[in-house]
Amino acid sequence: xxxxxxxxxxxxxxxxxxxxxxxxxxxxxxxxxxxxxxxxxxxxxxxxxxxxxxxxxxxxxxxxxxxxxxxxxxxxxxxxxxxxxxxxxxxxxxxxxxxxxxxxxxxxxxxxxxxxxxxxxxxxxxxxxxxxxxxxxxxxxxxxxxxxxxxxxxxxxxxxxxxxxxxxxxxxxxxxxxxxxxxxxxxxxxxxxxxxxxxxxxxxxxxxxxxxxxxxxxxxxxxxxxxxxxxxxxxxxxxxxxxxxxxxxxxxxxxxxxxxxxxxxxxxxxxxxxxxxxxxxxxxxxxxxxxxxxxxxxxxxxxxxxxxxxxxxxxxxxxxxxxxxxxxxxxxxxxxxxxx
Numbered sequence: 062x063x064x065x066x067x068x069x070x071x072x073x074x075x076x077x078x079x080x081x082x083x084x085x086x087x088x089x090x091x092x093x094x095x096x097x098x099x100x101x102x103x104x105x106x107x108x109x110x111x112x113x114x115x116x117x118x119x120x121x122x123x124x125x126x127x128x129x130x131x132x133x134x135x136x137x138x139x140x141x142x143x144x145x146x147x148x149x150x151x152x153x154x155x156x157x158x159x160x161x162x163x164x165x166x167x168x169x170x171x172x173x174x175x176x177x178x179x180x181x182x183x184x185x186x187x188x189x190x191x192x193x194x195x196x197x198x199x200x201x202x203x204x205x206x207x208x209x210x211x212x213x214x215x216x217x218x219x220x221x222x223x224x225x226x227x228x229x230x231x232x233x234x235x236x237x238x239x240x241x242x243x244x245x246x247x248x249x250x251x252x253x254x255x256x257x258x259x260x261x262x263x264x265x266x267x268x269x270x271x272x273x274x275x276x277x278x279x280x281x282x283x284x285x286x287x288x289x290x291x292x293x294x295x296x297x298x299x300x301x302x303x304x305x306x307x308x309x310x311x312x313x314x315x316x317x318x319x320x321x322x323x324x325x326x327x328x329x330x331x332x333x334x335x336x337x338x339x340x341x342x343x344x345x346x347x348x349x350x351x352x353x354x355x356x357x358x359x360x361x362x363x364x365x366x367x368x369x370x371x372x373x374x375x376x377x378x379x380x381x382x383x384x385x386x387x388x389x390x391x392x393x394x395x396x397x398x399x400x401x
Contacts, residue, residue, distance in 0.1 A: 077103075077303050078332040082374050085131075091328070092145055093135040096160045098331035100127065103301035105217065105279045106246075110297035116254060117297075118212050118274035130167070153326050157216040157278070158190070170194050172209055172267060180261040187256040189265075190214045195272070208271035213253045217245060217279035218329065220307045220360070220380060222390040228293055231394055233281060236360040236380060238393045249275045280329075282307040282380050306379035307360070310350055313381060315343030320373055323349055324362040333364040333375035340366055340373045350381050358383045 081098065088094045101123055108117040123131075134141060144163050150156065158174070165171035176189040191212040219233035219242045230243030256262055257270035280303040281292075292298045315321065320340035322333050341349060350361050360380040366373040 078375050078377070081332045082334070087132055088135045089334075090135050090138045091331075091334075092141055092160070093131060093138055094334065095156075095328075095330040096134075096141070096164065097131050099157060099160050099216075099278060100131075100164060102278060102303055104299050105277045105281070105302050106275070107294075107297050107299045110294065112295065112297035113250075113275075116250065116274050118210070118276040120276070151326065153329060154216055156327050157330065158214060161191070161214060161276075165191065165193060176265055178256060178259065178262045178265050180259075186259050186261055187253060189256060191276075192266070192270070208269045209266070211254070211257055211270045211273040213249050213273070213275045215245065215249070215275065215277045215279070216330070217242070217277065218282070218362075219279070220282040220382075220390070221284060222387070222394045228296065230296055234390050234393050236382075238386075238389055241393070246275070246277075279303070280305055280378070284308065285312070305377060307382055308379065309384045309387065310347070310354070310381050311384050313347065315346050317342045317344060319343060320366040320368050321346040322364040322366060322373065322375070323353070324364055324378070326362075329362055332378070333366065333373070335366075335373045337368045337371050337373045340368065354383055358386075360386060 081101075084101070085094060085097050088097055100120055104117070104119050106113065106117050108115075108119050110117075141160075141163055145156070145159050162171065162174055165174075170193045172192040172194060173189070174191045176192060178186040178188065180186050189211055191214060192209045193212055195208075195210050217235070217240075219235060219240075221228065222232045222234055230246065231241045233242035235241065254273040254275065257266065257273060262270075281298070282305045284307055292300070292302075319342075320337070321343070322335055322340055323346070324333060346363065350363075353359075353361050360382040362378065362380055364375040365377040365379075367376050368374075
């Protein structure tokens with residue numbers, strides 16, 4: 062059966078990108094924009110969903126002080142750059158951790174981060190991503206609950222394998238097919254959030270951990286038949302989560318009247334903002350992605366942009382995948398179902 066065509070021009074404007082560009086129109090520095098996305102974007106998971114039993118953290122709404130701070134940081138981001146450039150890494154998760162570390166340091170909430178727990182010299186039990194002060198710590202003290210909150214932090218990008226009749230967490234798979242939303246959350250909930258209960262953990266903690274939660278940001282991507290679909294509430298995914306599309310390169314109907322960007326991995330967080338001269342035509346996009354696929358078969362993130370004067374702003378985003386990716390994703394999902 063032929064692959065359905067994905068018409069990028071016919072797709073509706075993504076409201077999240079519009080809101081982000083409007084709210085953060087003054088920000089120009091790419092790292093500050095990424096930090097603004099991390100702090101202000103909808104959580105990937107619904108903190109109130111029964112599935113999570115209260116173990117989902119949220120940064121919450123930004124205050125006017127936070128907004129003013131980000132605007133000032135954009136004008137003088139030197140301290141942020143010092144942290145980002147220390148021990149540079151090409152890993153997106155590590156980059157996002159540095160952004161969150163900077164914010165928690167600046168706001169005085171950070172107690173410690175990346176705290177390894179060892180059981181003797183040769184056995185590592187696990188690692189606390191973040192140990193933070195509870196924002197409600199004054200109330201907690203009054204109720205005899207003073208202590209720390211353990212945050213496991215993740216920034217994830219998953220594509221829904223769209224040939225399944227029933228949506229499930231394991232049907233959301235990572236671009237490299239090595240991970241799924243279901244497997245990731247099982248590991249966090251059943252292993253990582255239990256670290257403070259291990260007998261070896263106490264010696265590494267300045268105070269007792271009173272709560273352990275997962276803070277999860279990211280984007281979910283949907284195929285041409287599921288992009289507008291609502292996600293079952295039972296999955297515990299936030300209804301406001303950031304979303305995009307995915308399709309095979311052969312299914313792409315790229316127009317030379319549109320403007321496109323290929324997004325490097327460390328630019329996957331915030332909606333793209335670039336000089337208009339850096340955008341590609343439809344033909345140039347196809348050529349660039351084909352070249353990337355000749356080097357590696359990893360899916361490629363692109364942004365579909367509107368151009369206003371000399372600035373290109375992301376309207377939609379999506380993954381372009383090799384033509385055999387869909388079949389491999391279906392096998393990955395089927396394997397996960399068999400393992401359950």
